[in-house]
Amino acid sequence: MEHTAKNTVIGFIGTGIMGNSMAGHLLGAGFPLHVYSRTKSKAEELLSRGAVWHESPASLAEQSNVIITMVGFPSDVEEIYLGDSGIINHAKPHSYLIDMTTSSPSLAQRIEKAAAEKGLFSLDAPVSGGDVGAREAKLSIMVGGLLETFDAMLPILNIMGSNVVYQGSAGAGQYTKMCNQIAIASNMMGVCEALAYAQKAGLDPNTVLKSIESGAAGSRSLSGLAPRIINGDYAPGFYVKHFIKDMNIALQSAKEMNLDLPSLSLARSLYERLVEMGEEDSGTQALFKVINRHSSS
Structure with missing residues (x-):
């Protein structure tokens, strides 16, 4: 069955920096939208546009047939999906479950198994593109799960992203997101060190950026965050705290695969210093504070 605004009721859990924009695009496309977030105030804009508030994931699941989650940590995902009062125990049969949180590949596989036992269909569909990508509906969405489930949900995913790619079976979306985070971690160190170097050399960093962002050093991290x-x-x-969570997931899964990732380990140690400076709720670009402080000492 094609999922259109006429026959689909979407439940969206997690209306933070990313989720609020993503849910807003679905509402704008005409889908009935039910929302739940731990902090109701974060959903006020959506509610003012006609979204329906729920006091729990269970209540939301009972009223929806496509349920999307965009929360913080794997522990949140596990509780929301697999807890006694979670989505899987309360969703209507044949509902579709899409977790867009960056989470553990093994947890995605557990969720798919538990969902299938209840006659539900699940996808792990983490995203990349940050707050700007979410706001502009230009997210890169990497998807794991059954191909038929992906095909059924593709029209909905296309409303939130401009690059939606099927990666393989359950967990494949999360593994792909880890590849993304591994590349970003090293890149962010390079961006911050390049700017600190420019500053030390007495250069105008804006002028330096004009030269290097369109050359071989170019990247979205450089153009967007520098x-x-x-x-x-x-x-x-x-958030810094969420990036550290992602790096921990990547390092743990790499360990399970007997793979050493020295650059990622270094990046995590530098971000942990940033947390010690009280910056866990800052953006990932705050790594510059660690690099710059070290270079100034």
Whole structure:
């Protein structure tokens, strides 16, 4: 069955920096939207546009046939899906469950198994693109699960992202997101060190950026986050605490595969220093504070 606004009721759990914009696009596309978030105030804009508030994931699940989650940590995902009062125990048969949180590949596999036993269909569909990508509906969405489930949900995923790619069986979306985070971790160290170096050399970092962002060093991290660093803007497009969570997942799964990731280990240690400075709720670009402080000492 094609999922259109006429026959689909979407439940969205997690209306933070990313989720609020993503849910807003679904509402804008005409889908009836039910929402739940631990902090109701974060959903006020959606509620003002016609979304229906629920006091629990269970209540939301009972009223929806496509349920999307965008929460913080694997522990949140596990509780929301697999807990006694969670989605899987309360969703209507044949509902579709899409976890867009960056989480553990093995947890995605457990969720699919538990969902299938209840006659439900699940996808792990983490995203990349940050707050801007969510706001502009240009997220990269990497998807794991059954191909038939992916095909059924593709029209809905396309409303939130501009690059939706099927990666394989359950957990494949999360493994792909880890590849993304591994690449970003090293890149962010390079971006911050390049700006600290430019500063030490007495250069205008904005002028330096004009030269290097379109050359071989170019990246979305450089183009998108270096201007924020230069302007002293460390507001979160993606939280430091969530990035550390992702690096821990990647390092744990790499250990299970007997793979050494020295750059990722270094990046995690530097971000842990940033947390010690009280910056866990800052954006990932705040790593510059660690690099710059070290270079100034």
